[in-house]
Amino acid sequence: MYFKYIFFLFILFNVAACSDKKEITYNYEGIFNNEKGGTLIDAMSGEPSNLISMIAGDSASSAIAGNIFNKLIKYDKNLELAPELAEKWVISDDQKTITFHLKRNLKWADGHDLTSDDVLFTWKLVTDEKTRTPYGSDYKLVEKAEAPDAYTFKVIYKQAYAPALDSWASLQILPKHILKDEDINHTFFSRKPTGSSYYKLSQWVNGEKLTLEANASSVMGEPNINQLTSRFIADTSSQFLELIADNIDLMNINPIQFARVIPSRPDLKKKLALYKELGNSYTYLGFNLKHHPFDDIRVRQAINYALDKQEVIDGVLLGLGEPVASPYKPGTRWSDKALHPYPYDKNQALKLLHEAGFSDTNNDGILDRNGKPFTFEILTNQNKQREMTAVLIQRRLKDIGIDAKIRVIEWASFVNQFIKTGDFDAVILGWSLSLDPDQYNIWHSSQQKPGQFNFIGYNNKEVDQLLEQGRTELNPDKREKIYHAFSKTLLRESPVIYLYAGYGLTAMNKRIKGIESPAPPAGIAYNSYDWFIPSTLRRNEITP
Amino acid sequence: MLNYLIKRLLWMIPMLIGISLISFFIMHLAPGDITASESAFNPKASEESRQKLRALYNLDKPLTTQYGLWLKRIVKLDFGNSFASHQRPVLWETKDAKGNITKGMIQDALPITLMINLIGLLIIFSISIFLGVTSAVNQNKWPDRLITIIVFIGFAVPGFWLALLLMYWTGVTHSWLPISGLHSVGYEKMGHVAQYVDLFKHLILPVSISSLGGLASISLYVRNGMLDVLQQEFITTARAKGLTENKVIYGHALRNTLLPLITIIGLSIPGLIGGSVIGESIFAISGMGKLFFDAVLMRDFPVVMGILTIGSVLTLFGNLIADIGYAWADPRIRRGISN
Numbered sequence: 003m004y005f006k007y008i009f010f011l012f013i014l015f016n017v018a019a020c021s022d023k024k025e026i027t028y029n030y031e032g033i034f035n036n037e038k039g040g041t042l043i044d045a046m047s048g049e050p051s052n053l054i055s056m057i058a059g060d061s062a063s064s065a066i067a068g069n070i071f072n073k074l075i076k077y078d079k080n081l082e083l084a085p086e087l088a089e090k091w092v093i094s095d096d097q098k099t100i101t102f103h104l105k106r107n108l109k110w111a112d113g114h115d116l117t118s119d120d121v122l123f124t125w126k127l128v129t130d131e132k133t134r135t136p137y138g139s140d141y142k143l144v145e146k147a148e149a150p151d152a153y154t155f156k157v158i159y160k161q162a163y164a165p166a167l168d169s170w171a172s173l174q175i176l177p178k179h180i181l182k183d184e185d186i187n188h189t190f191f192s193r194k195p196t197g198s199s200y201y202k203l204s205q206w207v208n209g210e211k212l213t214l215e216a217n218a219s220s221v222m223g224e225p226n227i228n229q230l231t232s233r234f235i236a237d238t239s240s241q242f243l244e245l246i247a248d249n250i251d252l253m254n255i256n257p258i259q260f261a262r263v264i265p266s267r268p269d270l271k272k273k274l275a276l277y278k279e280l281g282n283s284y285t286y287l288g289f290n291l292k293h294h295p296f297d298d299i300r301v302r303q304a305i306n307y308a309l310d311k312q313e314v315i316d317g318v319l320l321g322l323g324e325p326v327a328s329p330y331k332p333g334t335r336w337s338d339k340a341l342h343p344y345p346y347d348k349n350q351a352l353k354l355l356h357e358a359g360f361s362d363t364n365n366d367g368i369l370d371r372n373g374k375p376f377t378f379e380i381l382t383n384q385n386k387q388r389e390m391t392a393v394l395i396q397r398r399l400k401d402i403g404i405d406a407k408i409r410v411i412e413w414a415s416f417v418n419q420f421i422k423t424g425d426f427d428a429v430i431l432g433w434s435l436s437l438d439p440d441q442y443n444i445w446h447s448s449q450q451k452p453g454q455f456n457f458i459g460y461n462n463k464e465v466d467q468l469l470e471q472g473r474t475e476l477n478p479d480k481r482e483k484i485y486h487a488f489s490k491t492l493l494r495e496s497p498v499i500y501l502y503a504g505y506g507l508t509a510m511n512k513r514i515k516g517i518e519s520p521a522p523p524a525g526i527a528y529n530s531y532d533w534f535i536p537s538t539l540r541r542n543e544i545t546p
Numbered sequence: 547m548l549n550y551l552i553k554r555l556l557w558m559i560p561m562l563i564g565i566s567l568i569s570f571f572i573m574h575l576a577p578g579d580i581t582a583s584e585s586a587f588n589p590k591a592s593e594e595s596r597q598k599l600r601a602l603y604n605l606d607k608p609l610t611t612q613y614g615l616w617l618k619r620i621v622k623l624d625f626g627n628s629f630a631s632h633q634r635p636v637l638w639e640t641k642d643a644k645g646n647i648t649k650g651m652i653q654d655a656l657p658i659t660l661m662i663n664l665i666g667l668l669i670i671f672s673i674s675i676f677l678g679v680t681s682a683v684n685q686n687k688w689p690d691r692l693i694t695i696i697v698f699i700g701f702a703v704p705g706f707w708l709a710l711l712l713m714y715w716t717g718v719t720h721s722w723l724p725i726s727g728l729h730s731v732g733y734e735k736m737g738h739v740a741q742y743v744d745l746f747k748h749l750i751l752p753v754s755i756s757s758l759g760g761l762a763s764i765s766l767y768v769r770n771g772m773l774d775v776l777q778q779e780f781i782t783t784a785r786a787k788g789l790t791e792n793k794v795i796y797g798h799a800l801r802n803t804l805l806p807l808i809t810i811i812g813l814s815i816p817g818l819i820g821g822s823v824i825g826e827s828i829f830a831i832s833g834m835g836k837l838f839f840d841a842v843l844m845r846d847f848p849v850v851m852g853i854l855t856i857g858s859v860l861t862l863f864g865n866l867i868a869d870i871g872y873a874w875a876d877p878r879i880r881r882g883i884s885n
Contacts, residue, residue: 137591
């Protein structure tokens with residue numbers, strides 16, 4: 003009797019098996035010519051929240067909005083400022099006025115003209131008290147903004163403000179003709195936007211996927227790839243299964259997949275191309291400079307010598323990262339090539355600690371000073387890479403007789419109960435390698451109130467002065483000198499120890515062509531406009 | 547009977563207030579709020595703007611005031627809008643002056659979860675009853691042993707692990723079934739029948755995985771209930787009357803075994819709206835589990851409270867329905883209530 007059922011199940015499975023997809027073999031190698039059309043499917047871990055980027059805070063939203071909207075100026079492949087909607091910008095001699103000259107014949111995706119009036123409208127929105135944006139402060143420094151004619155937009159600052167250009171390279175311009183009567187905080191526009199860039203929203207299925215299609219009326223014209231579909235798949239293992247089953251074309255992968263899984267499987271190597279690009283952030287060990295003994299520069303330097311950064315990169319990132327010696331992205335003008343990270347030097351570390359008064363008087367293997375053992379706690383949030391980093395640090399510190407304990411805390415508690423209150427010895431965290439060199443909010447001594455970002459309590463007059471100077475100097479060459487000097491002092495004083503900057507790792511199906519490798523400083527996505535899918539390699543796009 | 551019903555319904559009001567009060571305060575005991583997760587570590591976002599947001603959401607007011615404001619809205623069945631930057635309505639869609647519709651978050655997630663759980667419940671009960679009866683009839687013989695071993699393995703295996711293995715096997719090595727999601731990418735272009743087939747194929751794995759854990763408990767429940775019933779005197783009477791064994795088991799014993807299952811069905815009603823976070827994440831299904839989990843991580847209080855409120859209402863109603871169902875099925879209890 004039971005066999006009847008088992009037999010029935012067996013038949014069912016065979017019926018299912020009959021619907022097998024035909025195994026299609028593509029020939030990915032060879033020379034392909036640029037052609038238009040095709041669909042690129044990728045996976046996102048989170049669903050965008052709001053496509054008005056001045057209001058959204060999540061990375062998924064900015065990734066999509068970046069394809070739909072334009073800014074006045076942008077960062078090019080070498081992360082230098084370049085024209086986007088504006089064909090040029092002029093800075094007055096007193097450095098207080100910036101005049102943007104817009105390109106002619108700019109259009110919104112719905113056919114309306116895009117003029118300086120839209121830019122002025124966007125500035126008014128972002129500075130409006132009622133707008134629910136966390137990013138308004140940079141734009142509020144503008145004393146007067148005006149649009150004297152349709153192609154000119156002028157901003158006048160109370161005093162010269164160097165990060166201004168960076169702020170105009172991140173403000174996405176919104177259409178006045180659609181939004182003028184809308185409440186920006188609650189508007190359909192956040193989920194059904196009209197932009198000016200080379201893609202426009204075609205469909206958004208909540209919780210499932212979002213599709214963009216080419217916008218031929220953009221200032222750059224039509225991109226090669228006709229459609230971008232982003233599927234929302236929260237779990238990265240599921241994303242990876244979809245990638246190797248050829249259902250998605252690209253995803254961000256982790257070091258193990260990049261260095262171990264894909265290279266060891268010939269079938270995957272045949273159809274997937276791997277790209278690495280330096281990410282936009284670095285990981286550091288930061289000290290509470292108000293706590294003993296971290297107020298002593300010799301102690302901080304000693305710990306810097308005692309940590310082997312390459313070991314951390316090899317162990318945590320499987321070698322897929324770079325050490326940094328300044329808070330700027332290597333390869334850009336702000337990062338000083340003459341600076342090098344502290345080498346691993348145990349003896350130098352011990353020597354500095356002895357100078358600072360530490361020695362192991364009771365022979366328990368732990369250094370002490372005035373009868374107190376050198377022991378402290380390293381805090382970090384729930385992040386696998388940071389946890390692994392902490393363990394490696396703990397071991398190296400033990401080598402020189404420092405007893406470090408590790409504590410891992412959920413993010414919201416971490417920020418509220420430890421960072422804001424200053425109740426910590428040391429933290430492992432990350433900062434972004436900012437495109438604009440201004441880091442006043444992070445290092446200036448005035449930024450130490452609860453909720454501000456100099457929570458380590460760094461206080462250095464020389465650095466304060468350089469940061470203030472850098473903020474008011476718009477000439478890139480002069481700024482470069484200022485920030486190189488700033489980086490040098492920061493490295494010497496070691497208020498934080500730079501650990502590594504990890505690579506962003508991407509696996510992409512080889513049907514996507516036209517990707518620049520090795521990646522330029524701006525990353526592989528900078529020329530996604532030029533990517534293309536040869537028609538012989540396209541998947542059958544009608545049937546699933 | 548009517549008196550009993552009214553009394554039970556009235557009792558729900560203080561219960562609901564109590565539940566919402568406790569959930570509200572526990573939720574707010576967790577450190578941080580929406581501004582901490584959204585933009586806490588972006589140096590471009592200033593502390594003043596975060597304070598502004600806090601004031602906008604009344605998060606700067608004392609907890610009791612916040613609870614009062616929430617209660618005032620909820621009695622008008624206004625679940626409010628999410629704190630997330632999309633500001634979507636928590637429960638149901640709204641329409642603006644120009645006729646643009648914004649869908650509610652629960653409105654989007656609930657049908658998906660409900661569908662999966664209802665199918666799952668149906669599968670769990672039909673398979674478990676079959677397995678339980680088979681085990682009981684063959685007590686301590688090989689079918690009983692085999693079934694027990696299999697359901698316990700199903701219960702013990704971590705769902706996410708089995709899900710990934712099955713996804714790999716049916717999706718990557720054989721491409722029999724889709725790997726994740728509920729619809730294929732080209733879903734909109736398919737015909738009606740093809741759309742149903744597509745949905746059916748996408749549902750096979752998630753439903754199987756979500757049913758697996760329930761099989762063990764329900765089938766053991768049926769097995770033990772059946773064994774108890776089979777030892778009772780009316781079964782001996784039935785056999786003595788000369789009824790066939792099939793009639794004894796399916797006509798008399800099974801019906802009495804199923805009585806306690808009514809309670810289990812009633813108690814599983816609130817579970818119908820709760821999804822598994824891990825299951826939904828792995829299969830890329832945006833159901834209630836992930837909605838709730840993400841809302842808790844973001845400290846999106848209106849969404850958390852909305853789901854908790856609906857959950858507790860359903861729990862209370864589920865209990866009531868179970869009791870009524872019990873009374874309907876069993877005359878002994880009916881008499882007890884009327885007296």
